[in-house]
Amino acid sequence: MTTPIDPRQRARARRAAGVVADFDGDRLALGRRLRGIPRTRLAEQVEVSAAAITQFERGDARPTSPVLAAIALALQLPREFFLRGAAIPRIPTSAAYFRSLRSTSALTRDQALAFAELASAVVDVMEQYVELPAIKVPTHPVEEPLNPDDVAAAAAAARRELGVGSGPIGHVVRTMEAAGIVVLELPVDYDTARGLDAFSTHHTARPIALLSDNKQDKARSRFDAAHELGHLVMHPDADPGSKLMEDDAHAFAAQFLAPDAELLPDLPTRFEWGPLLELKRHWGISIKSISYRAHKSRQWTDAQYRRAMQTLASDGRVERGSLGPREEPAMLGRAAALIEEAGWDLDEIADSCQLPTAAFRQVISAGTERRPRLSL
Amino acid sequence: MNCAENLTQLLHAELTNSSTGIAGVEATMTKGALLIEMSGHRFRVIKAPSGSGLKPDWARDFAWTPGRPLRYEMAETNSHAYPTAYEHLDIDALLTPEEVGLVRDARDLHDHLFVWAGVPGSPPRTAGWIATPTTDAPTFLAVEPLWLDKGDDVERVLPVTTGPVPGAEPELKLAVRRRPATGSA
Numbered sequence: 001m002t003t004p005i006d007p008r009q010r011a012r013a014r015r016a017a018g019v020v021a022d023f024d025g026d027r028l029a030l031g032r033r034l035r036g037i038p039r040t041r042l043a044e045q046v047e048v049s050a051a052a053i054t055q056f057e058r059g060d061a062r063p064t065s066p067v068l069a070a071i072a073l074a075l076q077l078p079r080e081f082f083l084r085g086a087a088i089p090r091i092p093t094s095a096a097y098f099r100s101l102r103s104t105s106a107l108t109r110d111q112a113l114a115f116a117e118l119a120s121a122v123v124d125v126m127e128q129y130v131e132l133p134a135i136k137v138p139t140h141p142v143e144e145p146l147n148p149d150d151v152a153a154a155a156a157a158a159r160r161e162l163g164v165g166s167g168p169i170g171h172v173v174r175t176m177e178a179a180g181i182v183v184l185e186l187p188v189d190y191d192t193a194r195g196l197d198a199f200s201t202h203h204t205a206r207p208i209a210l211l212s213d214n215k216q217d218k219a220r221s222r223f224d225a226a227h228e229l230g231h232l233v234m235h236p237d238a239d240p241g242s243k244l245m246e247d248d249a250h251a252f253a254a255q256f257l258a259p260d261a262e263l264l265p266d267l268p269t270r271f272e273w274g275p276l277l278e279l280k281r282h283w284g285i286s287i288k289s290i291s292y293r294a295h296k297s298r299q300w301t302d303a304q305y306r307r308a309m310q311t312l313a314s315d316g317r318v319e320r321g322s323l324g325p326r327e328e329p330a331m332l333g334r335a336a337a338l339i340e341e342a343g344w345d346l347d348e349i350a351d352s353c354q355l356p357t358a359a360f361r362q363v364i365s366a367g368t369e370r371r372p373r374l375s376l
Numbered sequence: 377m378n379c380a381e382n383l384t385q386l387l388h389a390e391l392t393n394s395s396t397g398i399a400g401v402e403a404t405m406t407k408g409a410l411l412i413e414m415s416g417h418r419f420r421v422i423k424a425p426s427g428s429g430l431k432p433d434w435a436r437d438f439a440w441t442p443g444r445p446l447r448y449e450m451a452e453t454n455s456h457a458y459p460t461a462y463e464h465l466d467i468d469a470l471l472t473p474e475e476v477g478l479v480r481d482a483r484d485l486h487d488h489l490f491v492w493a494g495v496p497g498s499p500p501r502t503a504g505w506i507a508t509p510t511t512d513a514p515t516f517l518a519v520e521p522l523w524l525d526k527g528d529d530v531e532r533v534l535p536v537t538t539g540p541v542p543g544a545e546p547e548l549k550l551a552v553r554r555r556p557a558t559g560s561a
Contacts, residue, residue, distance in 0.1 A: 128557040133549045163546070171545040178546040281483070321483060324416035335550055342552045 020068050024084045025059040027354075031075045031082065032057075033114035034359075036107055045074040078356050085354025088121040095203035097231040097245070112186060112199060112210060115363075118355075120204035122363040123182055123332070125353050129344055130335045135180030137207055138162065142234040146244050148251060151234070155255035158233050168283045169257060172225045173211075173327040181232065182206050183225065183329035184366040185213040200228035207232050213326065217318070219286040221326035226253035254293060258283040267294045271308040277321040286319055288312055333368025379494065380423040384410045387421065409446060417486050419506070420446055424493035430503040430524065432493060435514045450487035451509035457484040460512045485517065501525035 032042055032053075039057075043050040048067060055061035063071065072079045091113050098109055123132070138161040140154035159165070162175055169175060173183050182204075200209040209228040211221065230252030235245055263283065267290070268275040276287045283290075291312070295305035312319065336346060350360035388410050391403035402413045412419040424432040432438075440451040485508055492504040504522040509515065 131551045174545040178548055331548055338552050
């Protein structure tokens, strides 16, 4: 049986071990937020006060070597992560457009933001080795939220400037990546983030859009991506958080994916599976979304729309006419492959910036296409 | 047959060449077999048996065996996605296949064969089909003619359409730097 150690003796022993000179408080905050752990819980695990954790994060104090070792263990990150390395930008919550604001906790949003911050640092490092597409995100600020004409005009201009032309958009996510936007899928092990639909931010060197991969539906993934593009196009300087802005982004997504002028003439006069499935396949949007447009444009009456929703609800949880797997980002995966083909070692690059190799590769994986392939 | 191999090589070269390739269409060669992927669909390019001329016997000229793994795998995948062998399930007239949920969505079928045939002559003539194989009888779920040479004339059964290809992707312009740019790494 071991004798319990007096806390004062333990504190003295820690102090004797000396503080960590090149400790980076911002990285501690990032690591804690990445793991979705509140300061109080980390303090309990490391056996220091919550105030001490706050001081470490603010740079008002530095931990001793034993405390840092305990922090590294608790957050499952290598000790080197907490030392000064590649700069990691801090994205304030007020600079990110979150959907489902009401259904996600502050901790969840903070965890997703931390992943975006880490991703921004990884992209910054990768850009030293490979040239990514030039940033060409059109901006068309909408002054007055929920002006349908302004939103439709912004969507039309975005289509034109992104070189989409008329007709259906082949790949929404790839169109965004080709315009220099970093699109990522939030890793599935971010358990607390499952209530999160998607979010985007301008606050990083490159605009970032983070999509949730918990809905394996192509129509939904295209709409989610177009929604985030809508924020980046229409709200470059506005403060996020308003429901009106979310409605704006919804309207933008609808017009961006299928402009009124092209979709409305082909709408059936009532709910009919055949024509609606055909439109779904052609435009890559859901029947639910097409029905909404038919009602919004007054081509369907309230009663017709209500019956359509009832028909869809009773037809099953998953809408019929699957378009296949969701659209996935590919830019970071392809960039990583180019770096490795050129003879550089990704793990060494991560090490040189004090970024954990596992986290570095997790970001790359979040931006990598996982297409099923047949082989002989 | 050399002609089939030449055509396969030519098609692969065209589709993978940056100037002649088509956005959203990917071609891969493995062990001499060409696989074309587009919009979530896979097309294995094969030639119809020589003896069948321009009119293959779709029920007899083709067989899916594990000895030809890709064709077999495609047929088996389709069979799972769209089973047609209902008769052994003992469904009587009380319930239709629709009511017991056995009728699937044909859009879940993603594996197809691009079959072509050629006959010598003056001029030589060719024909092509898109066929969807299954391990359930009778060998194919559907066969759709694409074109048929009729001497000087070509009958195009499916119209050639232009416009955005569903699934087409814009190019991602990435380039390796000769030496790392200055930064913190």
